[in-house]
Amino acid sequence: MGEHLIYAYGCGSCHLIPGVAEANGSVGPPLQGFGSRIYIAGLxxxxxxxxxxxxxxxxxxxxxxxxxxxxxxxxxxxxxAAYLYTLQ
Ligand code: HEC
Structure with missing residues (x-):
């Protein structure tokens, strides 16, 4: 579910996101392992x-x-968010 929305919104044009087609952008931080990250955008x-x-x-x-x-x-x-939290 979440991965389809991520695809539809084009998040992958800026982020590397495992499990999402064509999500290999490098403008923003890679979202692999996001579920175990302590901060969001350092803020x-x-x-x-x-x-x-x-x-x-x-x-x-x-x-x-x-x-x-x-x-x-x-x-x-x-x-x-639910999808991003599956990325460990
Ligand atoms: C135009 C490029 C662009 C698009 C499109 C974009 N992002 Fe981002 N994203 C960024 C940048 C740049 C940052 C880093 C911002 C900062 O640290 O101030 C970021 C940060 C993030 C973070 C925090 C990452 C971290 O490690 O702290 C998440 C989560 C995120 N984006 C999710 C998404 C999602 C979900 C979408 C689609 C709905 C999306 N982004 C679309 C550029 C983009």
Whole structure:
């Protein structure tokens, strides 16, 4: 589920994301092993709540970050987060 949304939103044009087709971008950090990472974007403690916020509104979390707001809705962000947490 989450991996389809990740594909549809083009997250892979900027991130390397295992298990997602064509997700081999190198603009942002690789998301392999994301489930065991301590911080999100070096700013937020890696909790599900914070990850939802980051995925749906990165510009609100960190104005000017190179990651754009892509219009991911909260339920979609939930599915995407669930997928990212499977990456150990
Ligand atoms: C235009 C490029 C771009 C796109 C598209 C993009 N990101 Fe990012 N992303 C970034 C950059 C750059 C960072 C690092 C931001 C920072 O550290 O300030 C980042 C950071 C992240 C992080 C934190 C990674 C870490 O190791 O802390 C996650 C999670 C993430 N992005 C998920 C996503 C998801 C999910 C999508 C699709 C909905 C997405 N990104 C789309 C560029 C992008």
């Amino acid at each position: 937020l403690v890696n909790t599900p709540e914070n990850l939802l916020h980051w995925i749906s509104k990165p510009q609100e979390v960190d104005p000017g970050t190179a990651m754009p707001d892509l219009g991911v809705t909260e339920p979609q962000a939930r599915d995407i």
